[in-house]
Amino acid sequence: MFKYVKKLEYPVNIRKKDLKMAKLLLSQYGGPNGEWAAAMRYLNQRFTMPDERGKALLTDIGTEEMNHVEMIAAMVDQLMQGAMPDELEKAGLSTQYVEYDHALFPMDANGVPYTSAYIEATGDYFADLESDMAAEQRARVTYENLINITEDPDLLGPLSFLRQREVVHYRRFKELKDYYHEKYSKKNQKMDS
């Protein structure tokens, strides 16, 4: 069960309109390595984790990713505050404007709509955890690219925070995977022979 807390995980207060960054940030909203995909991926995969540690970790990281979806949405929304149609067109957001006006819509920076194909789930916890580790690394790189192309401290604070969370999630997934490797190695040997 999920219950709402009326605050963000980390504050987002962007004072300067920046439509170019709004467009680019969409990649972390509804893109293949975005927060939405991450949240749905982990909250789905938790059902096939083999023990308590896995069920807990996937639930908790999946839940934290929901906080990040909300932060990214807040950032995009604030960056687009008061944007006029001609400004949106100049920023390459005219197609977004025609389809969705100022509504938030999960898609990547190129306007490709979010698809549930981004939720990688195999039912095999080793395959899933390896895929989760890779996903955290890809999201980290995307945040670094975003950090590299803005100088607005209102954006850099939350982007740096979100990037660091990918680092932490990667490590926890890896620790869980290593633990499973040890815990279930006997079973694996039996299956091999």
Added chain:
Amino acid sequence: MYNKQIELFEPYQGFIRGNMFPELFDQYGKIYDVKPMNEQAELLTYIDIFDFALIDLNLYLDVFPENAKMIELYNNLLQEKKMMMKKYEESYGPLTTNSEALNTVPWSWDNNPWPWEV
């Protein structure tokens, strides 16, 4: 090796870094202070700080559930967070629908600001 006492950042330092664990911290660019714009935002930031420490310790404890020291610290931080939340809600209204600050008319849950608003 993970059951020994683990070094942690102070809650605020961990919060602005997005990571409570110095050994795991991977710096990229600058570290940005959080500068609340008014008294309400400042109180909310205190909650954010303790909430973040709890989130990060929780993930650690999911994988290392035997670390008694960390569990003790988690519970201490939880008390701090609850105190901060109570203080905030008394002045600025409910943060959850379990709040004791929901006994006024009209229904205060609706009240602005919502979290995505500056």
